Amino acid sequence: MSKIGVFICHCGENISATVDCEKVAAEAGKMDGVEFATDYKYMCSDPGQTLIKNAIKEKGLTGVVVGACSPRMHEPTFRKACSEAGLNPYLCEMSNLREHCSWVHEKNEQTTEKAIDLVKMLVEKVKKNKPLNAIKVPITKKALVIGGGIAGIQAALDIANAGQQVIMVEKEPSIGGHMSQLSETFPTLDCSQCILTPRMVEVAQHPNITLYTYAELEHLDGFIGNFKATIRLKAKSVDYKLCTGCGACTTKCPNKKIPSEFNEGLGMRTAIYTPFPQAVPNKPVIDRANCTYYQKGKCKVCEKVCPTGAIQYDRPDQFITEDIGAVVIATGFNVLKTDFFPEYGYGKYADVLTGLQFERLASASGPTLGEIRRPSDGKVPRKIVFIACSGSRDPAKGIPYCSKICCMYTAKHAMLYQHKVHDGESYVFYMDIRAGGKNYEEFVRRAIEDDGVNYIRGRVARIYEKDGKYIVKGADTLLGSKPVEIEADMVVLATAGVSNPGAEELAQKMHVSYDAYKFFAEAHPKLKPVETNTAGIFLCGACQAPKDIPETVGMASGAAAKVIGLFSNNELTREPLIAVVNRSAPPVFSTCVGCFMCQTACPYNAIEREEIKGRDGSVIKTVAKVNPGLCQGCGTCVAFCRSKAIDMQGFSNEQMFAEVMALMNE
Amino acid sequence: MKKLGFYPGCSLKGSSSEYAQSVLAVAKAFDIELEEINDWNCCGATAAHNMNRELALSLSARILALAEKQGMTEVVVPCAACYNRLTVTQHELNKDEALKQRVCDIIEMPVSGSLQILNVMQLIDKYVADRLEEKVTTPFGHKVACYYGCLLVRPHNILQFDRLEDPQSMDILMKRSGAEPIEWGFKTECCGAGFSVSKTEVVAKLSGNIVKDAADRGAEAIIVACPMCQSNLDMRRPQINEYLKQKIDIPVIYITQAIGLAVGLSPKEVGLQKHFVPVEIG
Numbered sequence: 001m002s003k004i005g006v007f008i009c010h011c012g013e014n015i016s017a018t019v020d021c022e023k024v025a026a027e028a029g030k031m032d033g034v035e036f037a038t039d040y041k042y043m044c045s046d047p048g049q050t051l052i053k054n055a056i057k058e059k060g061l062t063g064v065v066v067g068a069c070s071p072r073m074h075e076p077t078f079r080k081a082c083s084e085a086g087l088n089p090y091l092c093e094m095s096n097l098r099e100h101c102s103w104v105h106e107k108n109e110q111t112t113e114k115a116i117d118l119v120k121m122l123v124e125k126v127k128k129n130k131p132l133n134a135i136k137v138p139i140t141k142k143a144l145v146i147g148g149g150i151a152g153i154q155a156a157l158d159i160a161n162a163g164q165q166v167i168m169v170e171k172e173p174s175i176g177g178h179m180s181q182l183s184e185t186f187p188t189l190d191c192s193q194c195i196l197t198p199r200m201v202e203v204a205q206h207p208n209i210t211l212y213t214y215a216e217l218e219h220l221d222g223f224i225g226n227f228k229a230t231i232r233l234k235a236k237s238v239d240y241k242l243c244t245g246c247g248a249c250t251t252k253c254p255n256k257k258i259p260s261e262f263n264e265g266l267g268m269r270t271a272i273y274t275p276f277p278q279a280v281p282n283k284p285v286i287d288r289a290n291c292t293y294y295q296k297g298k299c300k301v302c303e304k305v306c307p308t309g310a311i312q313y314d315r316p317d318q319f320i321t322e323d324i325g326a327v328v329i330a331t332g333f334n335v336l337k338t339d340f341f342p343e344y345g346y347g348k349y350a351d352v353l354t355g356l357q358f359e360r361l362a363s364a365s366g367p368t369l370g371e372i373r374r375p376s377d378g379k380v381p382r383k384i385v386f387i388a389c390s391g392s393r394d395p396a397k398g399i400p401y402c403s404k405i406c407c408m409y410t411a412k413h414a415m416l417y418q419h420k421v422h423d424g425e426s427y428v429f430y431m432d433i434r435a436g437g438k439n440y441e442e443f444v445r446r447a448i449e450d451d452g453v454n455y456i457r458g459r460v461a462r463i464y465e466k467d468g469k470y471i472v473k474g475a476d477t478l479l480g481s482k483p484v485e486i487e488a489d490m491v492v493l494a495t496a497g498v499s500n501p502g503a504e505e506l507a508q509k510m511h512v513s514y515d516a517y518k519f520f521a522e523a524h525p526k527l528k529p530v531e532t533n534t535a536g537i538f539l540c541g542a543c544q545a546p547k548d549i550p551e552t553v554g555m556a557s558g559a560a561a562k563v564i565g566l567f568s569n570n571e572l573t574r575e576p577l578i579a580v581v582n583r584s585a586p587p588v589f590s591t592c593v594g595c596f597m598c599q600t601a602c603p604y605n606a607i608e609r610e611e612i613k614g615r616d617g618s619v620i621k622t623v624a625k626v627n628p629g630l631c632q633g634c635g636t637c638v639a640f641c642r643s644k645a646i647d648m649q650g651f652s653n654e655q656m657f658a659e660v661m662a663l664m665n666e
Numbered sequence: 667m668k669k670l671g672f673y674p675g676c677s678l679k680g681s682s683s684e685y686a687q688s689v690l691a692v693a694k695a696f697d698i699e700l701e702e703i704n705d706w707n708c709c710g711a712t713a714a715h716n717m718n719r720e721l722a723l724s725l726s727a728r729i730l731a732l733a734e735k736q737g738m739t740e741v742v743v744p745c746a747a748c749y750n751r752l753t754v755t756q757h758e759l760n761k762d763e764a765l766k767q768r769v770c771d772i773i774e775m776p777v778s779g780s781l782q783i784l785n786v787m788q789l790i791d792k793y794v795a796d797r798l799e800e801k802v803t804t805p806f807g808h809k810v811a812c813y814y815g816c817l818l819v820r821p822h823n824i825l826q827f828d829r830l831e832d833p834q835s836m837d838i839l840m841k842r843s844g845a846e847p848i849e850w851g852f853k854t855e856c857c858g859a860g861f862s863v864s865k866t867e868v869v870a871k872l873s874g875n876i877v878k879d880a881a882d883r884g885a886e887a888i889i890v891a892c893p894m895c896q897s898n899l900d901m902r903r904p905q906i907n908e909y910l911k912q913k914i915d916i917p918v919i920y921i922t923q924a925i926g927l928a929v930g931l932s933p934k935e936v937g938l939q940k941h942f943v944p945v946e947i948g
Binding site for chain 1: 829830831832849850851852879882883
């Protein structure tokens with residue numbers, strides 16, 4: 001005997017503007033099996049929920065239908081309310097009168113009739129609902145952090161300090177990321193490596209963190225709380241258990257003319273190398289693509305000079321598999337190179353640099369030991385032009401967005417130059433100055449007022465080279481677009497922040513969404529910045545969008561908090577809306593005939609084979625079995641099953657049929 | 667003998683007759699016959715598109731229609747402005763069916779919009795190709811500054827020719843003819859164009875900067891593929907020299923003249939004597 005309660009929400013005006021809610025409630029009250037029907041302005045509010053709870057208790061309701069917004073919005077809200085009133089939450093259903101009705105139609109009688117039909121369908125469905133209980137799934141309390149820059153480091157430390165296990169995977173030979181390449185950071189002008197390297201060491205020494213450098217994620221399977229990650233440990237050609245980091249090999253390596261990635265091509269490195277002196281781990285790897293031994297079969301000097309015999313030439317890449325409960329993506333970003341700009345020379349001018357290259361010049365551990373010198377002739381530039389917004393905010397170049405950090409680092413670069421070259425002249429061509437962080441505006445004013453940097457509002461149309469100088473042709477728009485021509489010794493382009501080259505591939509490996517620029521997609525731009533749409537996978541740092549260090553660190557701690565929250569339970573509660581193969585008494589045991597079409601159809605590999613055995617241990621029949629931990633409730637198996645032996649809890653064949661027939665039977 | 671359509675345009679029949687002469691001479695040297703479009707009209711150049719869009723499109727469309735009517739599939743257009751107008755017109759008409767219909771009604775002729783319009787560099791790349799090196803008897807062993815001007819490579823998305831900044835098509839051809847093209851900064855800077863007549867001092871300044879940069883970098887000749895460019899850099903040299911307060915002797919020659927010399931044609935055959943600044947090289 002059904003006693004359904006129907007609750008129609010006005011949703012403020014969202015529903016009541018086009019649907020006559022009172023009429024819907026009145027009609028619902030007349031439906032067979034409906035014990036109580038009412039309407040209210042905001043069902044999801046406290047008084048609204050109280051209304052439902054009281055009705056359940058007072059009227060002894062056996063089922064609830066809430067005619068309101070999308071279940072994706074408030075199904076958990078109403079199910080929780082029912083649960084609190086003592087009604088199994090899965091006896092509560094929502095009829096979508098908003099997204100499916102009021103929001104897509106005009107105000108008229110037909111719209112109200114449709115709303116009534118929608119309610120009728122769900123009433124008939126709820127009559128067939130069975131109470132269900134949430135499924136508990138164990139959680140592996142180990143996090144995988146992909147990326148060893150400041151974002152990954154912060155996230156890993158936060159998770160590890162909360163007592164949980166972390167595996168960090170970094171594709172370069174050392175952790176540190178782009179922050180390790182910077183000279184000084186805005187707005188404090190702290191030495192970047194000085195504030196970063198202690199954290200890098202902390203990561204390496206932390207008992208809860210397992211660090212894999214020169215490694216990449218190969219494969220990710222599973223789901224929240226139960227991932228399986230396959231990691232490729234690229235062959236370093238050096239045994240880190242034997243290597244002491246003495247550096248004899250890098251000193252003696254005869255192949256010294258490989259452009260250094262860490263120095264953005266401004267300096268050289270050897271084939272066996274550590275990327276920078278403060279690398280963590282401070283042990284080298286061999287770049288097989290450029291090593292004389294691997295390319296030509298000769299040399300082996302490093303093996304000869306190594307005091308501990310740590311060089312191992314012929315080890316292949318290794319693969320390891322780890323059980324993981326949550327993933328944090330912290331893979332960072334990249335900056336455009338100068339060859340992207342036809343109007344600035346197609347990258348052929350040695351003294352036209354990117355901001356990151358300028359960082360390496362300014363850095364004390366850089367190719368010029370911190371002196372600003374022209375890569376072409378080593379001379380100190382007397383006049384530098386900085387061009388902000390190179391590529392960014394430019395729809396014609398395919399990059400309509402703002403790269404956020406460039407206004408600040410351009411001011412910083414100009415300041416550093418003025419500090420190092422007192423009588424130098426610096427010019428910044430800008431469109432706007434974006435200095436929105438704490439102490440940021442004051443920092444930029446310092447550059448203009450204290451350090452004498454000349455700010456010109458206008459864009460640079462062309463740069464060409466003449467007699468060793470660079471003719472920069474721009475405009476001064478605050479003086480009526482007056483043409484400005486500057487003969488510069490060096491030009492620094494604040495090139496756009498873009499996604500890393502492997503970002504798309506990585507996103508596809510992990511089934512994580514990404515946008516047109518290959519930045520990873522957050523679950524909600526305002527309210528869920530560190531989550532993705534894939535449960536259990538979190539985001540932080542510049543891999544989501546260009547951002548500065550404080551934001552990155554904040555986001556990393558946020559992602560870590562989500563992981564720690566997830567791991568704070570021993571089990572994960574899953575919705576019981578999964579497929580189940582029917583079981584009955586002997587001699588039938590199940591109407592499943594063991595064809596396993598469902599197993600082939602299942603996109604999540606959630607169907608297993610179960611042997612039904614007699615008392616003597618012999619196998620009577622083999623039937624399908626759904627793994628409740630893996631099933632995502634898509635229903636494909638139910639559609640495939642010829643014997644109708646498999647059905648969906650919460651969306652059973654009977655329930656679906658009842659909904660459709662409710663419409664047919666007038 | 668390869669036969670292609672040929673649209674000289676007004677300049678090549680008048681003040682830049684030596685350009686036409688050298689194009690035809692070079693074509694002949696490579697067994698290419700250029701057949702002039704019958705009853706062609708002015709492409710409209712800058713004047714038409716500044717005054718009336720339909721007029722501008724119709725003038726150029728009539729040329730396209732005539733070429734198609736005369737059975738031509740490819741037309742060589744040496745003048746950069748004509749090349750630009752014809753290509754842009756064909757593109758505009760192909761983009762907008764209603765506009766095409768309107769223009770066809772005005773000119774009372776159909777236009778299919780499938781004509782291949784080639785500038786001089788494209789002609790040589792396509793129909794001379796490797797034969798160029800074989801025929802070079804007197805390599806043009808000089809340092810040259812290749813000047814492209816405004817119209818040869820812009821707008822890039824319509825012309826789809828060479829590259830927008832620092833184009834290379836003329837440089838490559840000159841190199842293949844034995845010359846040493848130099849890197850310089852004014853390849854696509856404006857020469858002053860039509861101000862040659864109305865405000866010559868503008869041309870003196872703009873063309874002056876072009877000539878000076880070429881001279882500073884040691885160019886012995888400026889190579890052009892446009893009658894307007896040639897005229898401003900050459901005929902206006904006295905005004906340029908006055909603006910620069912210095913006398914610069916570098917000749918301005920058409921690419922077909924330079925290539926013509928390289929493959930053994932005489933200076934007279936390519937019309938070098940018609941230039942204002944004496945051409946004493948090659």
